[in-house]
Amino acid sequence: MRECTTSAPATPRRRIAHLDMDAFFASVELLRYPELRGLPVVIGGRGQTPERLPDGSLRCLRLRDYVGRGVLTTSTYEARQYGVFSAMGIMRAAQLAPDAVLLPTDPPVYREYSQRFKAAVARVADQIEDRGIDEIYIDLTRHPDPDDARLAQRLKDAVRAATGLSCSIAIAPNKLLAKIGSELDKPDGLTLLTMADVPTRIWPLAVNKINGIGPKATLTLQQLDIHTIGQLAHADPAQLQAAFGLSYASWLTQVSQGRDERPVTRVSAPKSVSRETTFASDLHVVRDRAQLSQILVDLCEQVAGDLQRKHCKGRTIGVKLRFEDFRTVTRDHTLSCATDAPQDILHAARLCLKRIAMTRRIRLLGVRVGKLDGDAKEDIGPTTRRPDTPTAATTGLLF
């Protein structure tokens, strides 16, 4: 008998791309300072902008000359050979690569390049999920060009033409594999993966290559003598469940087989807006009160400005405090109506701070507004009538 061909048309094979810019911040800086190309360059901290000398040469800070706090956000591939990577403390990086050039971060410029590469991709394929400043997922399932390799190359060419920058792309049956795949051939990579590749190309990789398995889960898995994704795929489900609970354990089993059904989602409204700052040196609640107070006011004004720019208001105001021993505490306070006014945020933030025992010096202060109501809701209620009106008793007590 012939095979039955009358069944419903199969859903089209999913084709999901993950596109990741190569050493994004550092690569943007190299466009500005091409003479640094080939040198170990790292981005991070609050160092100084390079200075162009009269003879045209560039004077910039070396890692060994940096004093202060902060971490690296990016390093060039040359710098990575010294073992310095993003999220590493700058002082630690200075030990490993003292001669590396250190540039301060310049977020507005990176945002500009981010918009450029995303717009270039959108002209080729418009089913895009934003995953931050330097990466996106693209659903190519219904794209007219059926040739994955040709399509991936087209996307890379479009990004380079728009920005002068290289990126790495993988096309796979789902987001999980596309994300892993885009790292396999970095930089300037092009990777195609199918489910048949899972045992040979995915299983040998370390478990933390999976998006969602972080340092804690990796450590727990190590204690179970599970190091690779393949070992995870063959692990005893009961053992995983005992270590992680049912929900996370079954997710682990799924992803270790390369299975992932998450859709590519194109729009997402922000859920919260926050600003925080780590001080150059720890501040004392009493002795440095004036300074802390000013920082709090500034943070509230910045958050309010962010909200107004995004045309949204929020009901839950939160503060975050990090003490000198790195212990972090948060408190929040929900208002009866949403606000974007700095004085409302400041008042609620002070209420939150009153509930924290100030036992040590403070390293970081942050302000967050959540429970955002999206935009367009024009002041329905009287925002002048607030539930918590500042009184002499509640203002000025803390910060």
Next chain:
DNA sequence: TCTGGGGTCCTAGGACCC
């Protein structure tokens, strides 16, 4: 020489209501 700043999502307990 420790450890930035912007987010999301999950869990878990308690309050409160039906």
Next chain:
DNA sequence: TCTGGGGTCCTAGGACCC
């Protein structure tokens, strides 16, 4: 009066990601 659930909201902390 006691017992019990379910549902929702609020709060705090933590893991994780870029």
